[in-house]
Amino acid sequence: MNLTIKRWITFLVLVAFLLPIGVWIAPTYGQQTITLPIGYLGSANESLARGLRLAIDEINAAGGVESSDGTIYNFDIEFAEVDPDNPDSVADALDSLPRVLAIFGPTDEALIEANISVLSSASAPVFLPTSRQDFNEQDANNNIFRIVAPEITHIQSLANYLVFELALSDIVLLQTPTDEPSNQFANFNTALNNFDTPPTQTLQVVDDVQLANAAVSIANLNPEAVIAVGEPESAIATLQLLREGGWDGLFVYPDIDMMLSFAQQEDFEFAPELLEGIIGTSSWSFSTPTTVGRTFVANFVAEFGTAPTALSVAGYDTMYALSILVRDGEINPTALKAGLAQLRLPNLVGGPISPALYGNRILSQTVYIVSLTGKGGTETLAIYDNGVQRAGISSGGPVAGGSSGGSSTSPSATPTLRPTATSAPPTATPSFLVATVNSNVAALNVRTGPGTIYAEQAKLRPGDQVTVVGRNQDYSWLFIQYDGQTGWVSAQFVTIFDPGGLYAILPIVPAPATPTPSPTPQPVEPDLIITNVTISPSNPQPSSPITATVTIKNQGLSNAGPFAVATSFRPGEVYTAQNVAGLPAGQTITVTLTNTVVQTGYVPDLAIIVDLNNQVAEGTAGESNNIFTVAYKVDRPVVVEATATLVGTQSIDFYGGTTDLTWDGSSFNMNSGALIGQLTGVDYLTSHYDQVASAATATSFANPQPAQIFAIITAEGNRGILRVDNRNGATIVITYRIYQ
Incomplete structure (x- = not known):
């Protein structure tokens, strides 16, 4: 496409x-x-x-x-x-x-x-x-x-978030030195008072001497939060003084875009880590x-x-x-x-x-409450539309029903599907790609272009997740969105989560002009790399064999002597290895690693290692590319998987002939001994059988929301996973699977 x-x-x-x-x-x-x-x-x-x-x-x-x-x-x-x-x-x-x-x-x-x-x-x-x-x-x-x-909407939304979402009550309001006084100080004072949380102290300083004294006073007072209004340079200088004085509370600077712009200047003299955790507002967040x-x-x-x-x-x-x-x-x-x-x-x-x-x-009248990451980007914490916090910020955008006439519909913070008797059930397949930095990578360079000849601009840590928005011609480099910025990473060091099948249609992003590379002598040593790993069966089950078929190539100019290939299958760290007699230069060999795991679980980054014991002298470059990672999930077989739309008061039998759940328009109520419990930190695709028993302990769950994941146990004792796909008032759409 x-x-x-x-x-x-x-x-x-x-x-x-x-x-x-x-x-x-x-x-x-x-x-x-x-x-x-x-x-x-x-x-x-x-x-x-x-x-x-x-x-x-x-x-x-x-x-x-x-x-x-x-x-x-x-x-x-x-x-x-x-x-x-x-x-x-x-x-x-x-x-x-x-x-x-x-x-x-x-x-x-x-x-x-x-x-x-x-x-x-x-x-x-x-x-x-x-x-x-x-x-x-x-x-x-x-x-x-x-x-x-308007600015007043930003101030009121931010004050609302601090008082009601974070439950802060000990707040200092500080006006830093500025050449251009504004109404921010007075408006924040009014907003906090309107929320019955007047500032613990208000300070207005006019020069750096007063600012230093104010920082000492604030540190001694030790409030939960400080709201600083004024120029960004004075605000960040204040924060530095506060941190040096031992204060570790929440620092608020209302105009986050202005702070980011200041931080990106070449003469920015403060440590980037100082920015991390600053809260403010914007009209939108990357x-x-x-x-x-x-x-x-x-x-x-x-x-x-x-x-x-x-x-x-x-x-x-x-x-x-x-x-x-x-x-x-x-x-x-x-x-x-x-x-x-x-x-x-x-x-x-x-x-x-x-x-x-x-x-x-x-x-x-939309305001995004955001936090700085310290790497030049932001994290969205909440969204307010016309002063009301948006619930379930998993969707947005123009939807059917927009109008310019008097019969228009009111704005809806979370548009949801309106199912009909003939409409196909919705899917919750993500419309974006997520790349996770492999756990065996010490640090992954983000570069200005698709190749090591381009300059480094940041480093990602193992486990960091970024959104993939483009690629180069052969998919060897990915164009990513991270911390409010964009850059390129090598595809071999990340694991792609792509349930929507979008990897194949990623747009090609033109590369910037390439710097003139220095000639690099080709290594004469052997260089063993893993070019591919296939897990079989594709849906491995506990207590059944799982096999990793490993393709290894010697891309160096010398023959490689004996070496070992190994992994520890997870869950459970089941060690498995094979010895290889050797591999001539330029040749490829396939090795199979087979074992059995007894637990279920999602494994995002199984590491396969070639030349486990460093028997082959590969040189510095060759020793750094001996690990390949692959993702898979071990899970019990599924007896039924389906999507259902429940309207008003309606019951459902997931499997086995007995009613398991009744939806009353606002809550899940379990029947006949069935149980339910929310799972957090997982999604529908990565959740698994062994997570169910400890989570499914309740007989009801009130006000479920789209994208929430639940563990369920049916009336017959079968375990299962349930996802809320959409909800519109008393109508809810769910997808579920039941295990044997």
Whole structure:
């Protein structure tokens, strides 16, 4: 499947609700194609522009959008002929965009602040990626729309998370020295007081001397958390003083994007480890937990060869929202603004776009609570939509039901399947690939390109998991997403988890220009490597033989003498080895290792070792490539595996003829001695028989959620695994398997 086809499919998934669409010019009748220009104030390489471009490419690749009279509409970006690189050039840049449907940018808040009246008078609605609250208040013509949540929403969501999710009550609020005072300090103070958790202490300092004294005072007070507002350099300097003083509490810096930008500067003088654990907010996080978010990331990386940002998502989502309005007939700037006032779209990549609900020309009220990893990336902790924490953040994106009219549906934080009597049961197969660094690798280099000639940019540890979003031509190197960044890793040192079969259709990501390599002399020693391992049977069972068929090659220039090949089958560490008399240079041999394990379990990284006892002198390079890992699962045979939809109050017999479970619309209730218990830290594919007995001890479970995994014991005593695939109110979809 080529990339164009994949994007076309993505478009259909994202805009299944795009029914016949409207027009921007005077309505015409009959089949024709018209391109609607979207104006942009800035560079094509900006993150906002790239998100906009990706959405337009997907819409156009799917054939555009069709109006009720049959007219097809495509979109294109029209960049201002004048570069808006200073406050005086913005007006001229706008004049070069006289016939556009909408205008995006500029992204520089200094340019926006100096040109509010100019942007307010533009010929088309202007979409700005700014959280500044005062910009809309100065918009005399109601022409400016904000596409990210206002600052006050970020503050209230973060305060909510600290007080209610983390249950913190001892919080110090600190204003660090700054040349540009803001309302953040006062707004945080108000938000915490509104949640009946006033700050234990509030401190406002104006210079570095006061800051040092404040750090000593805070360390002595030893609060649970410190919220620091001000410039990122002053905030991180404060944290360093606090850590040196022995304080180990939670450090909060509200604008996580600003902190990341500061940390990525060349003159950043603080230890990267100091960043780890800082909590703040963003309009979107690269570590998005939603399936549609991961799809967006993969498509964005494949198109531009770089990672998206929160502004990329804002542009992408807003473009899809505009296409909905075009569908409904808002085909000129005036009609578009009127339609925006009534727009309510439940879930896009970042979250809902619902200016009809939010008012004041605000398109988004979604806030991501994130934590810095210390490696330049973020981890998503929670998502708030219009002040309400999103439950079950396993899905998102445009769904059927979006509307620009008064009969629209309300935003839903967790869209779920609505099964019908004729619909096929859903699957929970992930739509992304996960690579796990093999346990036998001391450290895996992440490089700037697909090859060892490219520079190292980071190291991954054994067991680290990353998302795979691309590959090189022969799959020997994988393009990954990790800690808010992208890079390349050698495929031989990771284990791929690919239940969805997506590995074969990974997009090829172009490699950057290669540095001139230094000539490397070919080693003259033997060099034994394992080129492949096959586990048979493919689904091994306990107390039955398991065989690893190992293919070994001597890729060196000298013959190899005697050596041993070995592994310890798991679970149980059952040691198995074979001796090999030798292997000539350039030749290949197959060795089988067979034994029996008695336990069940998922093994992500069984290590097979060639030249176990270092009998062959392979040189430095040869000694470093003697281990190969493979994944498999040992499990009991399954007697039944099925998917079921339970509506309202409904019972089910998993196997054996006796009713095992009753769903009452909100809870699982076990019958006739059957038992249930939640399994954590596993998924449906890796869970196994031996996990069931210790977990399935309850007779009911309240409020199950999508993606949760349960151990079950039937009324007849059979063990099993159950997964919640989807839930919509009193309707729940489950998949289960029952063991012999």
